Amino acid sequence: MREAGLRVGVDEFGNLIGSRPSELGSALLAGSHLDTVPQGGMFDGALGVVAAIECARVLHEGGRSLRHPFVAIAFAEEEGYTFGSGTLSSRSLLGEMPRDQFSELVDRSGRTYDEYLRARAHGLPQAHVPAQVRAYIELHAEQGPHLERMAKQVASVDQIVGSQRTVVTFEGRAAHAGTTPMDRRADALLGGAEFVLAVNEIATASNGRGVGTVGELHAYPGARNVIPGKTALSVEFRSQDDTWLTSARERADGAAGKIAGRRKLGVRVTPWTGSLVQPMDSGLQQAILAAMRLAGHDAVTLSSWAGHDAGILARYVPSGMIFVPSTGGISHAPEEHTPWPAVEAGTHVLLETILRLDATDGTGGTLPLAYAAR
């Protein structure tokens, strides 16, 4: 960031901010996130941050000034693995995660989100995201197979799909795996296994309207010679269609109850959380598509099946996303890759979009920043 002429700092939510000041009050924001999932790849998130810095570098080395301030931003905790809560830093930044809940979020080592934030200064000066924002643009790997299937290098995103998630816990009775006859067991893992298959069935039956995943499953106490007395698992549904999401939730609730009843297990479904379908700003989509056409790309538009910080910022300021392909549709895995020509093409479209927006006086918006002190 410093080599690209940006003034570097970090805010109290762990977001890394590189600023290029200018005359107009309304800033152009570009970036993505730097955190990742366990065993993830090197493109998800980091690519959009590097692309934003690359745009700043090209402007800096070319001696090109902008009318608007430009800010390259790297959000923290977008995957949200540390505290089990996605887009955590952008939601904290915008006051969507109330400060009095910071001490309720606890990581695997017992540290609260409060304590985590206090330890994140990185020795960098304090900085702030500007409140007046003309637009936020995020370049990101598609993380799905569509662009590669279409043999395209770049797409504009029309919406971020809605998602719903919960944790389901089956409770049985831990007992000795040798001495407990089959008809005297209350094996919580059997309930969990049936429910994993039920979630898959609900999503598969949607014929492409939605996806459903159990990504985490823990059987307790977890010894080969002990019948599991408790099984906890995560459930996540995503869809372009809020109605389908509601029905998937209801069917999962119903399946959990039915399985527990049949297997004489207790069951607890924690309240579902998530977001509705979030459209991207239409003016910004037009600017991205125009930048794509200028560079000789077809006007491809896709929906994002992954959540992004852009989905949070879009609630307050014009936000848009540029997708580049994921080889084999693979993401959240070490093999994650985007072909380098597509990286170059996407970054070029990002720069061209920034220049277009800078040349026009659009109406932006105000971010309700939740900084404690300014």
Add this chain to the structure above:
Amino acid sequence: MREAGLRVGVDEFGNLIGSRPSELGSALLAGSHLDTVPQGGMFDGALGVVAAIECARVLHEGGRSLRHPFVAIAFAEEEGYTFGSGTLSSRSLLGEMPRDQFSELVDRSGRTYDEYLRARAHGLPQAHVPAQVRAYIELHAEQGPHLERMAKQVASVDQIVGSQRTVVTFEGRAAHAGTTPMDRRADALLGGAEFVLAVNEIATASNGRGVGTVGELHAYPGARNVIPGKTALSVEFRSQDDTWLTSARERADGAAGKIAGRRKLGVRVTPWTGSLVQPMDSGLQQAILAAMRLAGHDAVTLSSWAGHDAGILARYVPSGMIFVPSTGGISHAPEEHTPWPAVEAGTHVLLETILRLDATDGTGGTLPLAYAAR
């Protein structure tokens, strides 16, 4: 042990040994194990150790001498949770676990069995299990529901059921849980879930001839927004019938292959390990039953569905077991309990059996002790 007049020491396999020397070379051994499973109870193992010490205390305080040396023993690592290998200390003691494999067993912190043993001196003097053994007697909670159902306090054990275990790993492809369409997934947890149900079905269909359990299941990488690329699970079958065990293994192998084929997953079944059905010494069973009758108990005989150190020692020296009831049939759980009158009755039968054996000149056996230096 010291208060009971025993000379206390520990051997190089972590076994705690309390000896009462006497004239005859052939020793009477009684005891059980001190280790436990995670979230286990306080009876499994410890009860048999305390009962053996109590017998020594009664003899000591009553000034009663025995013809045979008496040894109270507390085996280590019978549950085998630390290194994932049951009856580890008794098998090591008897050379069934070759010393060159000690560095291949690794616990959750990365420590090898070799390193673990070197750190286990406890500040106690070195001691050894005697090689010439007249009999080994282990008092233990039944860990199942039968004695309680029959409203009996004590039973003699006729055999320890055979067991077979393995680890099955399904391999798919980790990918993003939002962006990967349902028809492009290779979700390893779906294979694991189906297999959990298949193991249960194989055991349930046995109509009491066998039990089958998946006690451990791990989905990797284990994040709510990542499709599991790998699932590893433990499988364990137990039966009074070696033929059934063989067929259960074959059916589980078949199910794993079929599930993997249908779901386009890789699958690996590590070689099955375990033991055949192990009968207890018939002369020792008669001595225990005679001691029971003397104390007014019915001549109840049960099979043990759990493995025990007695099953290992029985391969070399006359071995027998005394069972006391488990309330609700529960074991390997904090609620594990044996009513105190039954504890007293069982310990009384143990003492009476020791006195009977001491009074007769039976043929014992020789333990092939694997001590490095004597």
